[in-house]
Amino acid sequence: MLSLDDSANLQASVNAALENGMPLRIRGGGTKDFLGHPCNATPLDMRRHRGVIDHQPGELMVNVRAGTPLAELNAALAREGQQLPFEPPAFGTDATIGGTLACNLSGPARPHGGAARDAMLGVRMLNGRGEIVEFGGQVMKNVAGYDLTRLMAGAMGTLGVLLDVYLKLVPMPEQTTTRVLELDAETALRQMREWHASPLPVTATCHDGHRLYVRLAGTADCVGAAARRIGGEEPADTDFWRDLREHRLSFFDSQRPLWRISVAANAPVPDLPGDCLIEWGGNLRWYRGDAGETEIRDWAQMHGGHASCWRGHAAQAFHPLSGGLFKLHRKLKQAFDPAGIFNPGRLYPEL
Amino acid sequence: MPTQSASLQDRERLARELGKQIPRQNILWQEEDLRPYECDALSVYRRLPLAVVLPETIEEIQRIARFCNERNIPLVARGAGTGLSGGALPDPGGILLSLARFQTILDIDPENRLARLQPGVTNLAVSQAAAPHGLYYAPDPSSQIACTIGGNVAENSGGVHCLKYGLTVHNLVALKIVTMDGELVSIGERALDNPGYDLLALMCGSEGMLGIIVEVTVRLLPVPESAQVLLAAFDDIANAAAAVSAIIGAGIIPAGLEMMDRLTIQAVEDFVHAGYPRDAEAILLCELDGTQQEVAELIRRVETLMRRHGASETRVAQNEQERQRMWQGRKAAFPAIGRISPDYYCMDGTIPRAALARVLTGIRRLSEDYGLPVANVFHAGDGNLHPLILYDANRPGELERTEELGGRILELCIAAGGTITGEHGVGMEKINQMCLQFDEAALRQFHAVKAAFDPQGLLNPGKAVPTLHRCAEFGAMHVHHGELKFPELERF
Numbered sequence: 001m002l003s004l005d006d007s008a009n010l011q012a013s014v015n016a017a018l019e020n021g022m023p024l025r026i027r028g029g030g031t032k033d034f035l036g037h038p039c040n041a042t043p044l045d046m047r048r049h050r051g052v053i054d055h056q057p058g059e060l061m062v063n064v065r066a067g068t069p070l071a072e073l074n075a076a077l078a079r080e081g082q083q084l085p086f087e088p089p090a091f092g093t094d095a096t097i098g099g100t101l102a103c104n105l106s107g108p109a110r111p112h113g114g115a116a117r118d119a120m121l122g123v124r125m126l127n128g129r130g131e132i133v134e135f136g137g138q139v140m141k142n143v144a145g146y147d148l149t150r151l152m153a154g155a156m157g158t159l160g161v162l163l164d165v166y167l168k169l170v171p172m173p174e175q176t177t178t179r180v181l182e183l184d185a186e187t188a189l190r191q192m193r194e195w196h197a198s199p200l201p202v203t204a205t206c207h208d209g210h211r212l213y214v215r216l217a218g219t220a221d222c223v224g225a226a227a228r229r230i231g232g233e234e235p236a237d238t239d240f241w242r243d244l245r246e247h248r249l250s251f252f253d254s255q256r257p258l259w260r261i262s263v264a265a266n267a268p269v270p271d272l273p274g275d276c277l278i279e280w281g282g283n284l285r286w287y288r289g290d291a292g293e294t295e296i297r298d299w300a301q302m303h304g305g306h307a308s309c310w311r312g313h314a315a316q317a318f319h320p321l322s323g324g325l326f327k328l329h330r331k332l333k334q335a336f337d338p339a340g341i342f343n344p345g346r347l348y349p350e351l
Numbered sequence: 352m353p354t355q356s357a358s359l360q361d362r363e364r365l366a367r368e369l370g371k372q373i374p375r376q377n378i379l380w381q382e383e384d385l386r387p388y389e390c391d392a393l394s395v396y397r398r399l400p401l402a403v404v405l406p407e408t409i410e411e412i413q414r415i416a417r418f419c420n421e422r423n424i425p426l427v428a429r430g431a432g433t434g435l436s437g438g439a440l441p442d443p444g445g446i447l448l449s450l451a452r453f454q455t456i457l458d459i460d461p462e463n464r465l466a467r468l469q470p471g472v473t474n475l476a477v478s479q480a481a482a483p484h485g486l487y488y489a490p491d492p493s494s495q496i497a498c499t500i501g502g503n504v505a506e507n508s509g510g511v512h513c514l515k516y517g518l519t520v521h522n523l524v525a526l527k528i529v530t531m532d533g534e535l536v537s538i539g540e541r542a543l544d545n546p547g548y549d550l551l552a553l554m555c556g557s558e559g560m561l562g563i564i565v566e567v568t569v570r571l572l573p574v575p576e577s578a579q580v581l582l583a584a585f586d587d588i589a590n591a592a593a594a595v596s597a598i599i600g601a602g603i604i605p606a607g608l609e610m611m612d613r614l615t616i617q618a619v620e621d622f623v624h625a626g627y628p629r630d631a632e633a634i635l636l637c638e639l640d641g642t643q644q645e646v647a648e649l650i651r652r653v654e655t656l657m658r659r660h661g662a663s664e665t666r667v668a669q670n671e672q673e674r675q676r677m678w679q680g681r682k683a684a685f686p687a688i689g690r691i692s693p694d695y696y697c698m699d700g701t702i703p704r705a706a707l708a709r710v711l712t713g714i715r716r717l718s719e720d721y722g723l724p725v726a727n728v729f730h731a732g733d734g735n736l737h738p739l740i741l742y743d744a745n746r747p748g749e750l751e752r753t754e755e756l757g758g759r760i761l762e763l764c765i766a767a768g769g770t771i772t773g774e775h776g777v778g779m780e781k782i783n784q785m786c787l788q789f790d791e792a793a794l795r796q797f798h799a800v801k802a803a804f805d806p807q808g809l810l811n812p813g814k815a816v817p818t819l820h821r822c823a824e825f826g827a828m829h830v831h832h833g834e835l836k837f838p839e840l841e842r843f
């Protein structure tokens with residue numbers, strides 16, 4: 001694996017940007033360019049800052065440079081029988097771990113293994129004053145100072161440039177099995193919630209509109225017993241979870257707008273025109289259809305959640321924040337990036 | 352620390368003004384009423400506030416915040432006061448805000464596996480309320496019968512089960528906070544992964560510095576089908592430490608993995624007779640949970656690993672009663688130490704598991720150098736040490752030596768690539784060691800974040816993050832990547 005420390009150059013670029021007042025667009029593999037608002041600024045290429053700095057299997061910890069390709073990281077971890085707990089989607093071969101964390105993207109394992117942010121233990125980053133600062137560290141439990149590490153997850157690069165991150169890992173399960181049952185969406189929603197509330201070793205659930213998929217993982221005996229209890233069949237599509245994660249299922253091949261709606265698990269099937277795919281035990285709904293932005297957002301909010309526009313057009317890519325919350329966002333942006341040089345407008349147009 | 356007391360008239364005048372904001376009977380200002388609030392569980396630090404307020408509604412909290420903000424009066428939040436770092440220590444020129452009246456469980460939602468709580472609800476009450484639904488709240492600090500969920504969020508508390516189920520931050524779904532300007536802000540509701548900046552994470556472990564937590568929604572988990580405990584005894588603490596790494600390295604994540612050293616074992620046996628082997632140098636308690644098949648198989652594998660790493664004895668609890676008895680000893684460890692020493696001081700560093708044996712040896716040497724016994728009972732699975740320094744506050748100079756020894760232990764943790772606090776927070780206590788763990792730029796970034804929420808610095812002043820000035824006075828050097836300055840000096 002290629003290992004290069006480009007932090008000095010990245011710092012020089014940030015300092016130059018500060019000097020000439022030209023904002024930067026932090027960019028890994030560009031696989032998430034579609035997410036958030038477009039931002040016209042000079043690209044800051046992260047891909048020369050790459051490689052695993054330290055992987056301690058006995059510590060369940062990896063320290064990795066942000067520009068490391070996700071695929072390379074996954075392969076390196078797999079060689080030691082470990083994986084990232086949050087099963088991140090890549091959306092292309094060039095995805096980097098830094099971009100993945102900046103977007104806080106998690107895959108089907110989210111309800112079981114936590115979100116990307118949950119795995120973040122420490123960060124070394126460049127702030128908007130051109131300083132390299134470090135927070136958190138390599139250990140699982142650490143409450144020294146504010147948790148500025150996890151604050152970077154989902155900030156879409158608007159607070160600083162992630163250089164190196166410490167991530168928590170999990171062992172790969174001994175055995176994994178998928179079962180599939182023919183069920184309508186409403187029954188499936190109820191069934192998912194029941195499974196996630198039971199002691200069964202469920203690590204993912206998905207309803208694609210017609211069928212309910214459930215993934216079981218753990219020791220061989222335990223998975224076998226759970227599979228017998230759940231019933232159903234083995235699916236024909238052996239790569240189902242990968243295809244779901246990467247949006248390669250047929251549900252995702254339409255030109256119609258795509259929304260990601262996160263709601264309470266017991267929210268009903270949305271009465272919006274179009275199709276819906278359910279994940280995360282009911283907490284995540286992918287909606288493909290032509291309902292208006294306000295209508296979608298109102299539905300999400302009514303069910304305790306929020307909606308992001310994934311593909312298509314919306315005035316706000318991410319769910320608008322309440323006044324008080326947005327005020328705190330503006331002040332935090334100021335606290336990290338007073339000159340506004342990082343990814344202006346990418347997350348919210350006014351940030 | 353000397354007790355400072357403001358003049359009676361000052362306090363009475365303030366109480367009168369406050370009486371326009373909240374009912375008079377919920378304001379305390381006479382010295383004898385303030386006494387119970389003078390310290391948290393780290394009682395070496397004591398101070399009296401000007402007044403204590405016990406609001407009953409969120410609106411009252413908002414009014415108090417505005418009142419303080421307009422008059423530049425420091426405001427310190429307090430849950431149950433079980434904190435171990437002086438986080439809830441009052442400000443001598445400020446108001447202490449107790450959340451004691453906020454004890455209502457607002458909603459248990461079994462379908463969504465959520466509990467919506469007022470901040471003063473105790474940690475244990477959450478699991479008790481969830482139990483009828485087969486659910487529980489995973490983070491379980493040893494203080495769970497007393498500590499509040501608001502305090503848990505403010506400290507990002509952990510417990511025995513955090514190795515598998517995470518800390519407070521991993522189990523939090525939504526918060527409502529009141530900022531220093533009196534604004535009520537909701538963060539999240541019932542969904543996952545909120546849009547924008549992760550303010551839930553930021554509030555976790557913020558030690559009352561950024562806002563008052565007025566409502567908390569946490570995730571509940573299904574009670575595991577089965578749980579089993581294995582006890583392993585070792586003649587050498589280094590072997591016990593190696594067994595810890597081996598278990599995790601083998602891909603097994605126990606629900607809890609705790610270590611106790613000889614001094615602790617003796618104290619516990621004398622106190623509760625938990626049936627621990629008295630002659631062992633160290634014991635490990637390993638709890639595994641999951642389905643019946645899974646637990647049975649994992650127990651076998653863990654037992655083999657323990658033996659392979661030199662365990663002289665392994666014992667599996669044969670029934671629930673035995674399991675409870677094994678844990679009872681662990682839970683009684685602090686009070687047991689309290690019986691054999693007039694005072695003890697609890698430290699809280701975290702280190703990488705691989706450094707356990709080395710750091711424990713280092714602690715033993717420091718203990719000999721300082722002539723103060725140190726007992727170790729801790730969360731070995733996540734490398735979270737709790738060295739208990741035994742001392743007698745009545746002996747002149749002994750507390751000072753204890754604090755110095757504590758500081759040296761924390762330096763060992765930083766040098767091993769760890770941190771000065773795993774779960775108890777910085778508070779007042781570890782403020783100087785913050786200067787070792789963070790450099791100037793990082794500290795400035797912390798202050799900038801604080802100012803984003805509280806520009807006048809009124810919430811819990813002087814805690815959690817040291818001023819650069821203080822660090823200069825402390826004469827501390829930041830320890831970079833475990834490289835201490837003057838490495839030639841013997842530290843272990």
Ligand SMILES: Cc1cc2nc3c(=O)[nH]c(=O)nc-3n(C[C@H](O)[C@H](O)[C@H](O)COP(=O)(O)OP(=O)(O)OC[C@H]3O[C@@H](n4cnc5c(N)ncnc54)[C@H](O)[C@@H]3O)c2cc1C
Pocket residue numbers: 391392427428429430431432433434435437438439450470491492493494497498499500501502503504505506507508509510511558559560562563564565685774775811
């Ligand atoms: C015997 C014993 C065992 C312990 N075991 C553990 C353990 O296993 N794991 C662990 O993590 N901790 C442990 N602790 C430490 C302590 O119990 C925890 O830190 C706990 O979370 C503190 O809760 P509290 O309600 O007592 O908070 P307090 O002590 O009252 O306050 C703690 C901090 O939180 C702030 N705060 C409190 N409530 C609010 C609020 N509503 N809004 C904003 N800020 C607030 C305070 O200002 C202060 O800074 C133990 C303590 C004792 C005495």
